[in-house]
Amino acid sequence: MVGGGHNGVITAVTLARHGLRVAIIEKNPWLGGLASGLSQGVPISLYAYAVGLVPRELDEWLGLLKGLLHKPDPSWVEIEDGEVTLRWWRSRERLSLEAREAGVPGLPHLIRLIDQFWTCYKAAGLYYTPNPPSPDEAAAVIDKCSPEAAGLLERSVESILRRYLDPSWWPTIIYPSMLQSNGFALAYYLQNGGVWDQPIGGMGSLSKRLAALARSEGVTLFTGERVTDVLVENGRAKGVKLASGRSVRARLAVVYSAPIYTLPYLPTPASLLGEDTIKTLRRLEEYRVQVRRVDYLLSRPPRPPREPGWRGYPIISYWVQDVGGEFTFPSLYSDMGLHIVQASGSSKPLNPAPPGVEEGDIIAWWERGPETQAMCCGNTTGHPDHVPLRDPFIMDGRPLPGWHDYTTDIPGLYHASASSYPGGEINGVAGHNAALRILLDNGIKPRTPLYRGPK
Ligand SMILES: Cc1cc2nc3c(=O)[nH]c(=O)nc-3n(C[C@H](O)[C@H](O)[C@H](O)COP(=O)(O)OP(=O)(O)OC[C@H]3O[C@@H](n4cnc5c(N)ncnc54)[C@H](O)[C@@H]3O)c2cc1C
Structure with a gap:
């Protein structure tokens, strides 16, 4: 399994539950991919925060999210001309x-x-x-x-x-x-x-759950190891080569869950994939988004407006009309006890500071954007769905015609990630369905149904 984002882990766990021996090779020291992250050495969530889209049936089978989710209360706070309006309730x-x-x-x-x-x-x-x-x-x-x-x-x-x-x-x-x-x-x-459910404690909690689930299913984790090539023998994917010089061999399948347009950067796939395939994959890479966020590091927790009776420390999004952005206060995202506020829709520190933040409490701020995602996950385009969810890359065309059933042009090389069908976001369906494809191709009867979306 190349990549330990949420889809990679779900593929691995699904295969392991069917009796296969699985190894995940993840270049970061932690799992979670775009649903986790690193900013200037601090392990905080990288942008994504809603995981309530995993189908309930899939989650029940995986046992991934039990007790982890909540609906922030309130989840949105609008502030206009200094007037605070709370919207949405638990x-x-x-x-x-x-x-x-x-x-x-x-x-x-x-x-x-x-x-x-x-x-x-x-x-x-x-x-x-x-x-x-x-x-x-x-x-x-x-x-x-x-x-x-x-x-x-x-x-x-x-x-x-x-x-x-x-x-x-x-x-x-x-x-x-x-x-x-x-x-x-x-x-x-x-x-x-x-209100989409969000993990208590931020996406860092999801990453930990993913790691615990993988371990409990006996999946071998190679973290901090980057895959640099796919080994192909007699025309069939047979393992991967790592930056450390080691190789990992695979008997049944190699699964690629990094953004799909990065596949031609690996020398062997680059030499084996057809010219048209490479052209399409390169085209996918042209769809860039420029999501920018500012993170503030604070000396003490922010003090967002609260209702009497609030308990705990919810993740709160502020939709601020004049900036057009959204602030999240994920102080619990950090394993290091630092207080972090994110403001999206802006690439500059705000003046005045985000609601609930005293200017004097800001120790540092830094801007995040596609470069940070590249650093985190190899997602160089900064696109949250790896590839945009629109024609011609949706339905049977995702990520490119003929690959929607999670196979690639190289026998034994599968793909499972936000790049593949049904597409981005934290729904785990791509990872689960890719595992089923591998099982079916190897004559193993799956114990879960294919979670199909519209054709
Ligand atoms: C700004 C933003 C906002 C978002 N908001 C939401 C939201 O509110 N709700 C929602 O559901 N989703 C949201 N998403 C989308 C969601 O985060 C992603 O779709 C999802 O996390 C992708 O998971 P994945 O496992 O398919 O891929 P990834 O998370 O990209 O996982 C791929 C993994 O492969 C690893 N990797 C890459 N190259 C190599 C290599 N050569 N060797 C080894 N490992 C490698 C990476 O480090 C990474 O861990 C958002 C994303 C962004 C960026």
């Missing part, structure tokens, strides 16, 4: 109460509708995916749903919102650029009760 009961008090009873109703929609979606044999279903699949979902829930697939986000909510609430639910998208986008963003 429990549905509190959400309903707040929404009623704020005069927006349509919100809990909309969330219930979306719950219903996901039940029908799964009844139609579909699992989590960021892509809307095809017309045939949509018909199967509609067939299993009440007309109101089914209506989500038949209307635009805007027309649905118009029916349930005052427009002033729309920005707290979905990005304005998505208002004309199919209503599926709304269901996607509001799944799991309207």
Whole structure:
């Protein structure tokens, strides 16, 4: 297993549970990939913070997230002209109460509708995916749903919102650029009760869980080891070469879970992959995003606005309208007891300092962007999904035609990561399904179903 991001670990664990001997080779000293990270030597989360997208069935089978997730309370705080508004509450009961008090009873109703929609979606044999279903699949979902829930697939986000909510609430639910998208986008963003679950203690907790799970399943971990080539014998992948000069041999399969466009940087794949394949992989690398964040290192924890009765220290996102950014206060992300605040959407320290932060408490700040991701995970483009989730790289075309079933042009070399189907984000489906592909190719009957998304 090349790479120990969450997908790599899930592939490895799935294979190990089917009796195979598996080794993960991860270039960082820790697991987690884009769902963890390093900034100036401090092991804090690298950007990602929502893991509530792992299908419940997959999580139950893995036993990965039990007791780890919570919905931050509150999860969003809007600050406008110094006025603080808390949005979203942990429990549905509190959400309903707040929404009623704020005069927006349509919100809990909309969330219930979306719950219903996901039940029908799964009844139609579909699992989590960021892509809307095809017309045939949509018909199967509609067939299993009440007309109101089914209506989500038949209307635009805007027309649905118009029916349930005052427009002033729309920005707290979905990005304005998505208002004309199919209503599926709304269901996607509001799944799991309207706030995506986040790990208690930040993504560092997820990385630790992944490592514990891999160990408990007997997976061998080579951390701090970089793969520099794939060994191919008689046309079949037979192992990998490491930067340290060692080799690791594989009898059944080599799985690549680094960003797929980095495969041609390895000499043997570069010489064996077809010219067209390499051209497409290079093209994938052109899709760059410039996500920038500023991290502040503080001498004491930030003091975000709190409601009486708050306990613990939630991860809080501040959506600040004049900056257009989002602050997270993941002080618990750090194993080193440092207090860290992140502000995204900005590549400069903010003036005034982020809400809850006294300027005098800022010891240092630094900017993070695609370069940091390259340093962390080899994700040189900075794209959160490795490859953008849009035509022509979605559905059967992800990451390139013919590879959607997790195989590559090189027999015995598979791929499993955010680069592959169904795509980015922390859903683990790509890793799980890649393991199933390997099992099936080797005549081993899988004990879990394929979590398929729309074709
Ligand atoms: C800015 C940002 C925000 C995000 N927000 C969210 C969010 O809110 N919710 C959500 O669900 N997802 C989010 N994501 C996406 C999510 O973090 C990723 O899709 C997911 O973590 C990818 O996991 P992976 O295992 O497929 O790949 P990766 O995490 O990229 O894992 C690949 C692993 O391979 C290792 N590797 C690379 N090259 C080598 C080599 N040569 N030898 C050995 N090891 C190697 C890397 O170090 C890495 O550990 C976000 C991502 C970003 C960047």
